[in-house]
Amino acid sequence: MEGALTARDRVGVQDFVLLENYTSEGAFLDNLRKRFKENLIYTYIGSVLVSVNPYKDLGIYTEQQMQRYRGVSFYEVPPHIYAVADSAFRALRAERVDQCVLISGESGAGKTEASKRILHFLALSCPAAAHLSRPLSSKGSQPANPSSISVPPAVNLAIRDRLLQSNPLLEAFGNAKTLKNDNSSRFGKYMDIQFDYKGVPVGGHIQSYLLEKSRVVQQSHGERNFHIFYQLLEGAEDMQLSGMGLDRQAQNHSYLIKGQCCKVSSIVDKNDWKIVQRAMETTGFSSEDVEALLGVIASVLHLGNLKCSEEESGEVCLNGDSQLRSLTRLLGVSSSLLMEALTHRKIAAKGEEVLTPLSAEQVIFARDALSKAIYGRTFNWLVSQINGSLGNKEKSQHTLFGLLDIYGFEVFQQNRYGMVGKKKV
Numbered sequence: 001m002e003g004a005l006t007a008r009d010r011v012g013v014q015d016f017v018l019l020e021n022y023t024s025e026g027a028f029l030d031n032l033r034k035r036f037k038e039n040l041i042y043t044y045i046g047s048v049l050v051s052v053n054p055y056k057d058l059g060i061y062t063e064q065q066m067q068r069y070r071g072v073s074f075y076e077v078p079p080h081i082y083a084v085a086d087s088a089f090r091a092l093r094a095e096r097v098d099q100c101v102l103i104s105g106e107s108g109a110g111k112t113e114a115s116k117r118i119l120h121f122l123a124l125s126c127p128a129a130a131h132l133s134r135p136l137s138s139k140g141s142q143p144a145n146p147s148s149i150s151v152p153p154a155v156n157l158a159i160r161d162r163l164l165q166s167n168p169l170l171e172a173f174g175n176a177k178t179l180k181n182d183n184s185s186r187f188g189k190y191m192d193i194q195f196d197y198k199g200v201p202v203g204g205h206i207q208s209y210l211l212e213k214s215r216v217v218q219q220s221h222g223e224r225n226f227h228i229f230y231q232l233l234e235g236a237e238d239m240q241l242s243g244m245g246l247d248r249q250a251q252n253h254s255y256l257i258k259g260q261c262c263k264v265s266s267i268v269d270k271n272d273w274k275i276v277q278r279a280m281e282t283t284g285f286s287s288e289d290v291e292a293l294l295g296v297i298a299s300v301l302h303l304g305n306l307k308c309s310e311e312e313s314g315e316v317c318l319n320g321d322s323q324l325r326s327l328t329r330l331l332g333v334s335s336s337l338l339m340e341a342l343t344h345r346k347i348a349a350k351g352e353e354v355l356t357p358l359s360a361e362q363v364i365f366a367r368d369a370l371s372k373a374i375y376g377r378t379f380n381w382l383v384s385q386i387n388g389s390l391g392n393k394e395k396s397q398h399t400l401f402g403l404l405d406i407y408g409f410e411v412f413q414q415n416r417y418g419m420v421g422k423k424k425v
């Protein structure tokens with residue numbers, strides 16, 4: 001009958017290979033559009049899952065939904081990220097073959113959310129945890145407080161919690177607000193989880209790639225530096241901040257105002273600070289580790305506030321007595337040595353050292369290069385600490401479930417790859 005739409009006309013096909021004209025880009029997009037209008041964000045191309053970010057809660061990640069996808073054949077149920085996770089996890093257990101899910105797409109496409117959904121699905125599907133049910137927090141992306149549910153004391157559960165808690169920790173130090181995404185990952189992440197023959201998680205490992213270090217010293221208009229800076233200023237106690245010589249106002253830190261954006265309506269830095277602290281606890285950071293880590297973060301802010309001036313003699317100096325005092329304390333270096341390193345180039349030859357003064361532009365460049373190097377190494381240290389806490393201490397035979405979440409490329413007015421201005425770092 002003319003005018004009556006068939007279900008296929010309305011919701012499209014759930015696998016692009018079923019399209020009559022499956023090589024046509026128009027037909028592909030038309031199918032995607034039809035499904036999206038019906039809140040169907042997932043479509044297969046064979047075993048590949050295409051996902052469109054709905055930017056709203058569709059209620060499709062509930063415990064019931066997880067249950068629906070456990071142990072059923074890929075094509076018996078509508079396309080879903082849980083179907084991909086379940087099919088890979090079952091293959092891992094049944095065939096004892098390593099699995100990997102590769103997630104790619106442009107910035108804001110929903111890669112990180114997808115990888116968190118997979119991780120959460122695995123956490124609640126592995127045998128030791130199958131009886132546990134943990135609701136997602138109101139934000140939807142973070143698991144609820146691990147201490148709020150009763151967990152039997154077992155090594156594998158600790159590993160599971162540490163895996164889940166590594167996310168907010170890495171996001172605090174590696175994510176930032178960009179024009180496309182308020183919580184954009186500024187690094188690529190490969191995570192693998194090791195499962196024993198019973199399908200119980202016994203360890204994990206995280207590898208990070210290409211942290212966008214240039215963001216520490218420069219941000220495009222409307223963007224922020226890494227979340228941790230704002231979380232620290234908003235969330236830390238007065239005593240803690242004054243101990244590090246820090247002013248609570250983000251506006252007073254030169255590295256935090258390059259993009260002229262300190263507050264983001266969708267982000268509550270104070271709350272996220274608490275989540276990060278809890279994550280550090282779960283991951284096994286000692287109080288000395290936390291203190292040292294935050295001290296290094298504070299030192300980057302102090303470096304950014306060092307100002308450059310040129311004396312009448314032509315000599316270039318870095319000014320900021322209070323910043324230098326704090327840097328001396330936090331980094332454990334003498335202020336004269338630091339000043340010399342930032343304002344001079346040292347050339348050593350045949351046992352002799354020659355110091356050449358730098359121009360004002362070179363001094364600022366050296367200061368920023370040091371800030372980026374400190375932040376980059378701190379991030380690597382953080383990843384290695386997390387890895388230490390995820391290490392498989394049982395050294396048993398295991399199979400791997402890998403998850404690669406690599407950030408989308410963007411085109412900026414000024415594109416940088418370890419570049420500042422026109423100079424290579």
Ligand SMILES: Nc1ncnc2c1ncn2[C@@H]1O[C@H](COP(=O)(O)OP(=O)(O)OP(=O)(O)O)[C@@H](O)[C@H]1O
Nearest residue numbers: 055056107108109110111112113181184185407408
């Ligand atoms: N499946 C989903 N359902 C509802 N909202 C989603 C979904 N996926 C993503 N979002 C929303 O879109 C935002 C951006 O998603 P996400 O951070 O995962 O993108 P991304 O592809 O990892 O981006 P980037 O490459 O910049 O890190 C999330 O913060 C969330 O608000």
